[in-house]
Amino acid sequence: MKRPELISRILIITGILLAVGAPLFLWARTPLIHARMAEDGGWNPDVIQAEAGKPLHLKLTSDDVVHGFAVGQMDMQSVDVIPGKVTDITLTFDKPGIYTFYCTRWCGINHWRMRGTIEVSGSPSDPEPAIVPLYVSLDLDIDAPHDSPVIPIEKPSAISGQQFASNLPIDQSTDYYRSNAPYQVFDELTNASLTEQQSWDVVAYLWQSNTTPESLANGKELYAQNCAACHGENGAGDGVFADDLAEAGEASMQTMEGAMNMVMQNPVDFTDPRRMLGASPALLQGKILRGGMGTGMPMWGVIFTEEQIWDLIAYIYSFQFEYDK
Amino acid sequence: MNRIELTRNSFIKNALKSRYPQLAVFIVMLVGYIFAILAGLIGTPVGSQNFSIVFVWIAWWAILILIAVPFFGRGWCAVCPIPLPGEWLQRGAVLSPPDKRPKWLNLRVPKMFRNIWLQNISFLLLALFSSVLLTTPNITGIVLVAMLFAAIGLSIVFERRAFCRYLCPVGGFIGLYSQTAPIELRIKDKQVCVTCEGKPCYNGSQVGYGCPWDVFPGGMTKNTFCGLCMECIRTCPHDNIAINLRPFSADLAKPTARLDEAFKAFIMFGAAMIYPGVLLGPWGTLKDAAYNVGTGTWFIYAAVFLAIIFIVLPGIFTLGIMTTKGRQSLKQRFMSLSTALIPLGLMFWVAFSLSFVLTNASYILAALSDPLGLGWNLFGTANAAWQPMLTTILAPAQTLALVVGLVWSARTAQKVNEAGTSTIPVIIYCFVATSIMLWLLL
Numbered sequence: 001m002k003r004p005e006l007i008s009r010i011l012i013i014t015g016i017l018l019a020v021g022a023p024l025f026l027w028a029r030t031p032l033i034h035a036r037m038a039e040d041g042g043w044n045p046d047v048i049q050a051e052a053g054k055p056l057h058l059k060l061t062s063d064d065v066v067h068g069f070a071v072g073q074m075d076m077q078s079v080d081v082i083p084g085k086v087t088d089i090t091l092t093f094d095k096p097g098i099y100t101f102y103c104t105r106w107c108g109i110n111h112w113r114m115r116g117t118i119e120v121s122g123s124p125s126d127p128e129p130a131i132v133p134l135y136v137s138l139d140l141d142i143d144a145p146h147d148s149p150v151i152p153i154e155k156p157s158a159i160s161g162q163q164f165a166s167n168l169p170i171d172q173s174t175d176y177y178r179s180n181a182p183y184q185v186f187d188e189l190t191n192a193s194l195t196e197q198q199s200w201d202v203v204a205y206l207w208q209s210n211t212t213p214e215s216l217a218n219g220k221e222l223y224a225q226n227c228a229a230c231h232g233e234n235g236a237g238d239g240v241f242a243d244d245l246a247e248a249g250e251a252s253m254q255t256m257e258g259a260m261n262m263v264m265q266n267p268v269d270f271t272d273p274r275r276m277l278g279a280s281p282a283l284l285q286g287k288i289l290r291g292g293m294g295t296g297m298p299m300w301g302v303i304f305t306e307e308q309i310w311d312l313i314a315y316i317y318s319f320q321f322e323y324d325k
Numbered sequence: 326m327n328r329i330e331l332t333r334n335s336f337i338k339n340a341l342k343s344r345y346p347q348l349a350v351f352i353v354m355l356v357g358y359i360f361a362i363l364a365g366l367i368g369t370p371v372g373s374q375n376f377s378i379v380f381v382w383i384a385w386w387a388i389l390i391l392i393a394v395p396f397f398g399r400g401w402c403a404v405c406p407i408p409l410p411g412e413w414l415q416r417g418a419v420l421s422p423p424d425k426r427p428k429w430l431n432l433r434v435p436k437m438f439r440n441i442w443l444q445n446i447s448f449l450l451l452a453l454f455s456s457v458l459l460t461t462p463n464i465t466g467i468v469l470v471a472m473l474f475a476a477i478g479l480s481i482v483f484e485r486r487a488f489c490r491y492l493c494p495v496g497g498f499i500g501l502y503s504q505t506a507p508i509e510l511r512i513k514d515k516q517v518c519v520t521c522e523g524k525p526c527y528n529g530s531q532v533g534y535g536c537p538w539d540v541f542p543g544g545m546t547k548n549t550f551c552g553l554c555m556e557c558i559r560t561c562p563h564d565n566i567a568i569n570l571r572p573f574s575a576d577l578a579k580p581t582a583r584l585d586e587a588f589k590a591f592i593m594f595g596a597a598m599i600y601p602g603v604l605l606g607p608w609g610t611l612k613d614a615a616y617n618v619g620t621g622t623w624f625i626y627a628a629v630f631l632a633i634i635f636i637v638l639p640g641i642f643t644l645g646i647m648t649t650k651g652r653q654s655l656k657q658r659f660m661s662l663s664t665a666l667i668p669l670g671l672m673f674w675v676a677f678s679l680s681f682v683l684t685n686a687s688y689i690l691a692a693l694s695d696p697l698g699l700g701w702n703l704f705g706t707a708n709a710a711w712q713p714m715l716t717t718i719l720a721p722a723q724t725l726a727l728v729v730g731l732v733w734s735a736r737t738a739q740k741v742n743e744a745g746t747s748t749i750p751v752i753i754y755c756f757v758a759t760s761i762m763l764w765l766l767l
């Protein structure tokens with residue numbers, strides 16, 4: 001073989017090997033976490049391993065639309081995951097355990113199914129006793145109907161209720177507030193010499209006195225980010241996905257692997273007094289923690305801290321009560 | 326007609342005669358092609374950020390349809406990497422002279438396939454899947470691989486470049502429109518070829534290979550099937566091959582005389598009119614139908630697409646020319662007058678391509694820095710924002726292209742038409758089609 005032929009063959013083969021090998025090598029060395037809409041697979045991988053105390057570097061990319069990334073129960077700012085771009089993020093976990101990461105952008109009607117877990121290994125330095133949620137310790141059946149038999153004519157006012165409450169021997173403790181539905185408190189006030197509307201105003205005051213403007217503001221933010229897509233900005237169950245969810249119905253539930261024969265329900269209307277005044281904060285805690293079990297309502301227990309859930313509940317009641325601004 | 330022989334310039338001539346400059350370009354193109362395949366298969370599935378989509382369907386397409394075809398004819402074929410691995414395997418060499426005995430089957434392509442119907446079909450197949458192909462990197466990667474292996478397979482079974490000549494979906498329309506280009510490869514003196522012994526330009530010799538495109542340069546009157554591979558410049562023992570600059574559309578004075586080529590003109594003409602509606606138009610239902618391949622609506626879309634190209638456009642054209650009388654048969658007049666659609670079709674493609682190329686060209690910067698979507702920033706442009714370019718001149722440029730195309734086609738119709746027959750129906754046909762394009766694009 002003549003020298004030019006040999007050199008040209010070597011050049012061609014080298015070029016082909018480089019064109020194939022270099023991208024493959026670099027691709028294999030860059031593990032990405034791909035985000036796709038839940039219908040197309042959600043997060044991939046959806047289980048990530050980490051070690052407590054050691055920084056975890058993640059490279060996130062979206063294969064379709066804009067998604068967001070955050071880790072539940074962790075004090076972190078969510079980051080956007082842009083189609084075709086790579087978002088770098090470093091996380092450090094103090095304690096071992098299983099953490100849930102989730103999408104923070106309303107990417108589609110199955111947005112809330114976009115979750116994965118980070119398994120953080122390490123020996124727990126200070127084992128913490130498991131805290132039993134209030135709804136469990138109260139043994140509440142959170143799936144039982146809980147409509148209030150009576151509802152106020154006007155939206156109860158905490159400002160108005162304050163003047164009556166001071167003369168009444170009512171329990172204003174947090175435990176009492178969390179364990180009782182507004183209607184139950186209203187019921188206990190029947191012996192007081194108040195009109196029905198005044199009694200409801202006292203209930204509103206009691207609910208306001210068990211929260212703070214900071215908690216309400218925090219709850220409002222959490223609600224806007226995580227709940228409004230389905231339940232609506234004003235709590236009326238008319239979020240941007242509500243119509244799509246109703247339309248998708250059973251079909252939507254069947255798109256996921258392992259889904260049972262379930263039918264998507266319309267999101268709850270928080271402005272409905274019959275439903276909301278019959279629900280105690282503990283009951284709502286159970287619903288938020290556990291989720292709706294086949295209704296389309298996701299479980300938030302792995303995402304929100306207990307404090308965040310109480311803040312959220314306080315805000316949800318503001319759709320029923322007129323609070324002091 | 327005036328022509329300027331570029332190969333009189335010794336630099337140009339030597340550069341074309343030598344195999345090394347071409348080989349250097351070939352290696353770069355092949356590496357780029359393989360990288361585009363890899364990017365399509367393993368890179369981000371987001372088309373606008375993937376090298377394969379951005380470089381094939383935006384950068385390459387822009388260069389091809391706006392520069393290479395109008396000004397260099399089959400200039401792209403001269404550097405195309407697709408046939409190279411097959412050709413090198415077929416020859417058993419990259420540079421060395423060919424063996425006397427063929428290394429593979431070396432069959433002649435059966436006569437029934439020695440036309441461009443297969444190219445018409447392969448183009449239409451890609452055209453029907455184009456909404457998915459143009460936006461989905463792994464589909465683009467698969468198509469690029471398929472073309473590479475089809476070329477290798479055909480090179481092993483058949484002689485010469487059977488893939489380029491008879492199957493390549495791109496080569497078909499490049500050949501059609503190369504007739505309008507102001508560049509040509511032709512012989513200098515016909516008598517030299519007549520008396521030339523052994524015809525090494527076609528049969529090969531110790532200094533080079535016989536025409537890979539299965540064309541005898543001595544009889545060539547059109548650019549259509551000359552791939553500008555420059556092999557005949559190397560093999561001609563009489564220095565009788567020239568690359569000429571010539572007036573635009575010189576080949577169109579000789580009308581089309583084949584039905585496959587006439588229909589190629591209609592396929593390209595029709596596709597150029599359908600694409601703006603599907604890809605740029607405001608009709609969501611149409612876009613969905615084109616994108617959702619395999620669904621009922623897609624089959625309806627495909628049927629309408631094919632009906633427009635094979636029935637509606639040729640049908641109206643035929644009705645138009647039936648109103649005139651001539652010595653030639655209707656079929657002959659159909660083929661001959663279809664030549665008039667070639668310049669207008671090319672200008673339709675130019676006008677349509679300007680829209681999406683200028684709209685999407687800014688993706689090139691981002692894809693250059695991060696071709697696989699792995700978070701690289703090789704040239705600091707990975708986060709370049711999407712920005713449509715030259716928006717103020719887009720509409721005037723498209724209008725100009727269409728008007729030029731219309732005038733060009735009208736003149737072509739007059740040139741190819743037999744004396745005494747009216748070309749008014751063809752001109753009206755072109756005018757109506759141009760008006761529809763203006764409405765679709767502006």
